[in-house]
Structures are given as structure tokens and as C-alpha cells.
Amino acid sequence: xxxxxxxxxxxVVLVHGGFVDGSGWKGVYDHLKDGHSVAIVxxxxxxxxxxxxxxxxILDAQDEPVILVGHSxxxxxITEAGTHPNVAALVYIAGFVPDTGESVNTLIGGFPxxxxxxxxxxxxxxxxxxxxxxxxxxxxxxxSDEEAAFMADSQVPWGVDALGGTISEPAWxxxxxxxxxxxxxxxxxxxxxxxxxxRAGSTVVEAGGSHAIYVSQPEAxxxxxxxxxxEVRATVx
Numbered sequence: 001x002x003x004x005x006x007x008x009x010x011x012v013v014l015v016h017g018g019f020v021d022g023s024g025w026k027g028v029y030d031h032l033k034d035g036h037s038v039a040i041v042x043x044x045x046x047x048x049x050x051x052x053x054x055x056x057x058i059l060d061a062q063d064e065p066v067i068l069v070g071h072s073x074x075x076x077x078i079t080e081a082g083t084h085p086n087v088a089a090l091v092y093i094a095g096f097v098p099d100t101g102e103s104v105n106t107l108i109g110g111f112p113x114x115x116x117x118x119x120x121x122x123x124x125x126x127x128x129x130x131x132x133x134x135x136x137x138x139x140x141x142x143x144s145d146e147e148a149a150f151m152a153d154s155q156v157p158w159g160v161d162a163l164g165g166t167i168s169e170p171a172w173x174x175x176x177x178x179x180x181x182x183x184x185x186x187x188x189x190x191x192x193x194x195x196x197x198x199r200a201g202s203t204v205v206e207a208g209g210s211h212a213i214y215v216s217q218p219e220a221x222x223x224x225x226x227x228x229x230x231e232v233r234a235t236v237x
Contacts, residue, residue: 010067016072017073019130024212027215046162065087128163132155139187190206
């Protein structure tokens with residue numbers, strides 16, 4: 001039964017990361033839509049400031065408390081935009097969790113150098129893409145060959161200003177957060193995910209999946225979002 005109209009049922013707002021768009025959330029959306037209102041931000045990934053503004057447009061339109069979810073670079077976006085008064089909780093899906101003055105670039109600079117490195121091509125006109133031939137193995141290791149090829153061929157150029165954008169006030173310092181660590185991730189090393197989530201004091205769940213777990217295992221992602229929503233509802237009552 002859809003109880004998304006209940007005033008105490010949080011709305012879920014989903015924010016995608018770099019190289020992809022909001023359509024990748026379809027599986028997660030399908031798992032959540034019968035119990036929640038769900039909105040998907042189509043952030044341009046040109047600058048962090050612009051992506052936070054795109055997210056705020058969606059947040060402004062919500063009446064219920066919001067569970068704000070970010071994948072990968074979307075974690076930086078929700079860290080910046082999540083101070084919005086409508087946001088009740090944050091959920092990071094293999095996401096970046098920067099602190100004040102930090103950027104995605106700052107965090108990448110601290111990654112171990114002895115593990116898999118994201119196959120990011122040199123910037124062209126201020127934008128980045130992943131090496132198409134390495135997209136499947138690096139970004140979407142547990143996604144089918146056919147779907148990974150489509151993701152690689154439909155990449156959204158990622159602006160260097162998005163990577164370099166710094167956080168003004170991190171929302172995780174004032175809002176509860178949850179984090180899904182993807183243990184087979186070849187884009188953001190699992191040790192880095194654990195370090196960032198620990199610093200933020202997040203409730204952490206680990207799953208054996210690739211960086212594209214929101215595509216390959218949408219039920220695992222939806223389950224964590226539901227946990228966050230349940231705790232938010234419990235505090236409202």
C-alpha cells in the first residue's frame with residue numbers, strides 16, 4: 001500500500017554522481033515508490049555550487065521530512081545541500097563525505113596509491129570522462145555487459161569545477177547519516193569509504209558490490225534508505 005501521502009512518511013530525494021544521470025536510480029525508485037514519495041535530482045555535474053542549487057530546487061518543493069541520498073560525487077552534493085531545513089537525514093551510497101573546505105579532489109588525493117585507480121581520462125575543455133574500455137571493470141563490475149556498455153556510452157561529462165568545489169558547512173555535522181560501503185569498489189577504495197563514514201559518525205552497512213551498486217543491487221540500497229526513514233519516523237513520533 002502506498003502511504004506516501006502520510007505527513008510522517010519521509011520523502012526520499014536521490015542525487016546521482018559523476019559520469020551518470022538520474023535514470024540509474026530507476027531500480028531503487030521502484031523499490032521505494034510504494035511507500036514513499038521519491039524525487040530524483042538531475043544535477044548537471046558542472047560545479048558543486050550548481051549541483052547543490054539543483055538539489056535545493058527539489059528540497060524546496062517537499063512538504064515532508066527528506067531522506068537525502070547521494071551516490072559517489074552525489075555524496076559531496078548532499079553534504080553541501082543537506083543543511084536545508086527540510087532534510088532529516090543523509091544516506092551515502094559509496095559516496096564522498098567531505099568536511100569544511102574539502103573537495104572531491106582533496107579526498108581523492110588521500111586515496112591509497114597501491115590499489116585500483118579510476119580510469120579518468122585527461123580533462124578536455126574542463127570536463128572529465130572515464131575510459132570507455134575500462135568503464136565496466138572500474139565503475140560497474142557487477143552490472144551486465146550490456147548495461148555497462150550502455151552506461152559507458154551514455155556518460156555525462158563531469159566538470160572539473162564539480163571535483164574542485166569545496167564544502168562550506170557539512171550537513172553530516174548536524175544531521176544523522178547512514179553509509180553503504182561497497183566492498184568490491186574500484187572507484188572509491190573501501191578503506192577510504194570506511195574512513196570517511198567513520199569521521200562522519202555514520203551508521204555503516206557493508207555490501208559486496210561494485211561502485212554501481214545502486215544499479216546492480218537496488219534492493220540493498222533501498223533497504224538502507226528504508227532503515228534511515230524508519231529511524232526518522234521514530235523520532236518524529
